[in-house]
Amino acid sequence: MQHPVLACRKVSRLYGARASEFVTDGHLTTDNVQTLQEAGITPAIFNVDLDIERGKTFVIMGLSGSGKSTLLRCLAGLTPPSAGKILFESKNLFEFSEADLIQIHRHQMGMVFQHFALLPHLTVLGNVAFPLEIQGRPRAEREEIAQRMIRLVGLEGREHRFPAQLSGGQQQRVGIARSLAGDPDVWFLDEPFSALDPLIRREMQAEVIRLQGMLKKTIVFITHDFEEAVRVADRIAIMKDGQVEQVGTAEELLVSPATDYVRAFTRDAPRAHILTARSIMTTSPSAGPFGGEVNATDRVISFARELDASSLPLAVIENNEIIGAIDRTMLLDILIGPETQAVGA
Amino acid sequence: MKKASALPAGVVFGKPVNLRHLPWLIIVILSVILAELPRTVFPRWVQKYPTGWRLSLADWISAFMHWLTVDAHLGPLTVSGFTRALSFLLDLPLQLASMVLATGVLKGQGSEAVMLFPPVPWFALIIAIAALSWTLRGWRLAVGMTIGFLYLAVFGQWTSAMVTLASVLVAALLSAAGGLALGLLCVRSATFGRLLSPLLDVAQTMPVFAYLLPMLILFGFGPVSAMIATVIYAIPPMVRVTVVAIQGVPDELRSLGSMTGCTRRQMTWRILLPTALPGLMVGVNQVIMLSLNVVIIASMIGAGGLGWDVLGALRRLDIGGGLEAGLAITVLAVMLDRFAQALVPDARRSGPSGSRSHHRVIAGALALAGLLWIAAALWPAIAHYPESARLSTGPFWNDLVSWINIHFHDPLDVIKTFMLLHVLMPVKRFMLALPWPWVVTVVTLAGLWMGGIRLALTVGLMCGFMAVVGLWQPAMITLYLCGVSVVIAMLLGVPVGVIATQRPWLMKSVEVFIDTLQTLPAFVYLIPIVMLFRVGDFTAMIGIVLYAIAPAIRYTAHGISHVPESLIEAGTMTGCTRGQILRRIRLPHALPDMLLGLNQTILLALSMLVITALVGTRDLGQVTYAALSKADVGQGVVAGLCVAFIGMISDRFIRQAIRQPGS
Numbered sequence A: 001m002q003h004p005v006l007a008c009r010k011v012s013r014l015y016g017a018r019a020s021e022f023v024t025d026g027h028l029t030t031d032n033v034q035t036l037q038e039a040g041i042t043p044a045i046f047n048v049d050l051d052i053e054r055g056k057t058f059v060i061m062g063l064s065g066s067g068k069s070t071l072l073r074c075l076a077g078l079t080p081p082s083a084g085k086i087l088f089e090s091k092n093l094f095e096f097s098e099a100d101l102i103q104i105h106r107h108q109m110g111m112v113f114q115h116f117a118l119l120p121h122l123t124v125l126g127n128v129a130f131p132l133e134i135q136g137r138p139r140a141e142r143e144e145i146a147q148r149m150i151r152l153v154g155l156e157g158r159e160h161r162f163p164a165q166l167s168g169g170q171q172q173r174v175g176i177a178r179s180l181a182g183d184p185d186v187w188f189l190d191e192p193f194s195a196l197d198p199l200i201r202r203e204m205q206a207e208v209i210r211l212q213g214m215l216k217k218t219i220v221f222i223t224h225d226f227e228e229a230v231r232v233a234d235r236i237a238i239m240k241d242g243q244v245e246q247v248g249t250a251e252e253l254l255v256s257p258a259t260d261y262v263r264a265f266t267r268d269a270p271r272a273h274i275l276t277a278r279s280i281m282t283t284s285p286s287a288g289p290f291g292g293e294v295n296a297t298d299r300v301i302s303f304a305r306e307l308d309a310s311s312l313p314l315a316v317i318e319n320n321e322i323i324g325a326i327d328r329t330m331l332l333d334i335l336i337g338p339e340t341q342a343v344g345a
Numbered sequence B: 001m002k003k004a005s006a007l008p009a010g011v012v013f014g015k016p017v018n019l020r021h022l023p024w025l026i027i028v029i030l031s032v033i034l035a036e037l038p039r040t041v042f043p044r045w046v047q048k049y050p051t052g053w054r055l056s057l058a059d060w061i062s063a064f065m066h067w068l069t070v071d072a073h074l075g076p077l078t079v080s081g082f083t084r085a086l087s088f089l090l091d092l093p094l095q096l097a098s099m100v101l102a103t104g105v106l107k108g109q110g111s112e113a114v115m116l117f118p119p120v121p122w123f124a125l126i127i128a129i130a131a132l133s134w135t136l137r138g139w140r141l142a143v144g145m146t147i148g149f150l151y152l153a154v155f156g157q158w159t160s161a162m163v164t165l166a167s168v169l170v171a172a173l174l175s176a177a178g179g180l181a182l183g184l185l186c187v188r189s190a191t192f193g194r195l196l197s198p199l200l201d202v203a204q205t206m207p208v209f210a211y212l213l214p215m216l217i218l219f220g221f222g223p224v225s226a227m228i229a230t231v232i233y234a235i236p237p238m239v240r241v242t243v244v245a246i247q248g249v250p251d252e253l254r255s256l257g258s259m260t261g262c263t264r265r266q267m268t269w270r271i272l273l274p275t276a277l278p279g280l281m282v283g284v285n286q287v288i289m290l291s292l293n294v295v296i297i298a299s300m301i302g303a304g305g306l307g308w309d310v311l312g313a314l315r316r317l318d319i320g321g322g323l324e325a326g327l328a329i330t331v332l333a334v335m336l337d338r339f340a341q342a343l344v345p346d347a348r349r350s351g352p353s354g355s356r357s358h359h360r361v362i363a364g365a366l367a368l369a370g371l372l373w374i375a376a377a378l379w380p381a382i383a384h385y386p387e388s389a390r391l392s393t394g395p396f397w398n399d400l401v402s403w404i405n406i407h408f409h410d411p412l413d414v415i416k417t418f419m420l421l422h423v424l425m426p427v428k429r430f431m432l433a434l435p436w437p438w439v440v441t442v443v444t445l446a447g448l449w450m451g452g453i454r455l456a457l458t459v460g461l462m463c464g465f466m467a468v469v470g471l472w473q474p475a476m477i478t479l480y481l482c483g484v485s486v487v488i489a490m491l492l493g494v495p496v497g498v499i500a501t502q503r504p505w506l507m508k509s510v511e512v513f514i515d516t517l518q519t520l521p522a523f524v525y526l527i528p529i530v531m532l533f534r535v536g537d538f539t540a541m542i543g544i545v546l547y548a549i550a551p552a553i554r555y556t557a558h559g560i561s562h563v564p565e566s567l568i569e570a571g572t573m574t575g576c577t578r579g580q581i582l583r584r585i586r587l588p589h590a591l592p593d594m595l596l597g598l599n600q601t602i603l604l605a606l607s608m609l610v611i612t613a614l615v616g617t618r619d620l621g622q623v624t625y626a627a628l629s630k631a632d633v634g635q636g637v638v639a640g641l642c643v644a645f646i647g648m649i650s651d652r653f654i655r656q657a658i659r660q661p662g663s
């Protein structure tokens, strides 16, 4: 099996005056969060284990203050963890020399920031070309690459504007173009769209999905919006108070939430868009008759109308075999929750 | 304060009084009693700090300076050799600038010097500057700069102004660069910042006169000493502004730097400095203003230029001449400031900043200026602005002052007598009557009360220092003169600030007025005041008030006009009248700003002291000034330190007050 691009091994980051008392040789001396909190320490992230696979989009979710940004900063090599190891291509990211780390940042990582982080004194072109300028590439080369990136995000014709002359959505496009200019392997996005209004936000999500389809980067994406996560993610990690509650696909989180917290988090999710036929079907053998057939991997939304119109259940097919069935009550369960839950709510 | 809410309210004279204020009340009453008691009640050592207990710090400093200049070695080099070498190095840019702008290339010494090549002629400089201004900010700036320079030429101030410009340019560049470097070091190392901070405080509050003498001894009599004194005076705000501006760079931009793989140097030069630039320019503005503030003082030790002209005119009691040269300093200050501001690239401006047509204009203008310069070298007759076309407003001002003097002598005299009898003299008597141990105790207690043990120790020691070095009496006179002036400046400045914010046009004219007051050398307006009121404390007070009123107005106006719009709307919605909005919302909200203004007013008042010493006050300024004329290094430095400490004590208290809102 291919090794993950980035991995966390019992990574913790503590904030507080007495933080160093609880770390020896890169390991925490306590596994108890309460001991830390009583000592006035904020465990921004605590014993996190993660694997981030190559070419996939990994989303980190959680409420404000749950440690998402801290985790991302550790993964990106900006903040050293207090304990544990970050493995980048199987090597400890924080054991690289300063010069090597600079090279990694220049050529293998790119980041999009929540508040855009555009340099106010540079034009759009200057901002996009900035990483290349830092690398010391010749002017003609870097401007050509920058132009290509600007075209990629649809900002051609605005190269010579300054950030203050752009709308929020346009500014973030510049941020995206800039983060891609160095052709990174890993692309970090920290709540890239939460400063934007909902319509622009949708547009930008589509943009990221489109770019990902073309470029196949490894993406680490932070959001606190589950819908956004579902749209872009291959896998999602849900964080609470610095700890990872569960990692999985959107569907796994919905179907088998590991904790009540995860359940609460996914309650308002667009279930029909996420769940597949396989996860809602009954496997109890039924000979039919069937009103039609669906693939096990089809999303509910794609056959909901058909199911609604038919009085008979649909057969779920995998490898040309019927492996289960779906009827209309199941559809209702998905949309408004199973009966027991509805009474409780 | 949390403590306060726990205390019950007492009742005094039928009015509820917060018991928190009771200690202050007791202190005030006790002070009055102590001041009114006949002196003989106290033991001798309380009446007057005994000479026998005095610390001869002044002598030690003098001895140290002597040792430093005569015996001390830095490796193989003597210290004086080292300082002279430094002086030579610093003289080079100064020489170059004044060669280009003022003196031209000379051969030979003094009056026998032959000019090999003239300085830039006035019209060539105007053309070059105007073209540059136009490309930077458009025709407005170009016209403004042209008018400014024409003023200098037409009123016969050109040569002096260029001498001043040369030294201010070099001093301001050095201060700005030095301040930037120190500021960056402070950001990089917190320890360095903590060590530097008290030094900056002292440099900022100590009168320039106090360190002029050591400079002269170390670096010799001449423009370089003047320049170093200027740099010491002007550098602290630049350091502070740099620290604030750099720390204000958003974290995201720093992360951007790391993520794009910036080295440390790239981080500083590509990310931090460019984004902090607008903030840094505030510091540059301060540096320019402060540098110009000391040109007069600098001219006393051989820097020449406009300062020298002002001084000369005043010695001849030629008010008009002094005022003209003084106004030239103001004009120079305004032009330098506007030009410096224009150098900051404006991100909001549309279009590419360096378009080709702009480049062509600059190149053309520079070529033309160069040609004109060469032409001036070939035909020296055209190089100077014709004498016959010069104007002078000098006689007008002279006439104006004598006219006022003749027609308003009596009412002016009445005001003066009233103020002296009912305000100045009683306060002075009171301050001098207070026993020194009592004052030191009260200051220490106040420190303890407001900020805790650290503050108490700091202010108590500083206060005690004045007694210990034997300068208690001049210190009290300083306190009285500054205190009264600051109160009057606040009483006048706050209402003006409040009223000005209500009417934009008024604000504009007030701005111009206080800008002028602050850049016009204090000597210049001290002299008409002397002519109207004769020498003495009253004259000194007016001088101080005029100089120190600017921040009182400016900070009040700033605070009042920067109340969040939502608060005002909330007030309007609850049905406040305009007056209520002012009293209940704007003023309380502006209080921290006004306190900052008070702080600045006090510092400016203290910095005027040395100048008012010239009109016969007997305060610390006088001690410093006398020490300078007697070349008594130790006494000058010690008196200067006392002034600095008074400033720092008030600064600490006010900062503490700002930190505890509601107290």
Ligand SMILES: Nc1ncnc2c1ncn2[C@@H]1O[C@H](COP(=O)(O)OP(=O)(O)OP(=O)(O)O)[C@@H](O)[C@H]1O
Residues within 6 Å of the ligand: A015, A016, A042, A043, A044, A062, A063, A064, A065, A066, A067, A068, A069, A070, A071, A224
């Ligand atoms: N530099 C710091 N010093 C002290 N505490 C910090 C620091 N950075 C983060 N923390 C603390 O760590 C915790 C996690 O912060 P973090 O910024 O990672 O949260 P987040 O999930 O990104 O929140 P948000 O959604 O608001 O961005 C918070 O409690 C925060 O107060």
Ligand SMILES: [Mg+2]
Residues within 6 Å of the ligand: A068, A069, A070
């Ligand atoms: Mg965050």
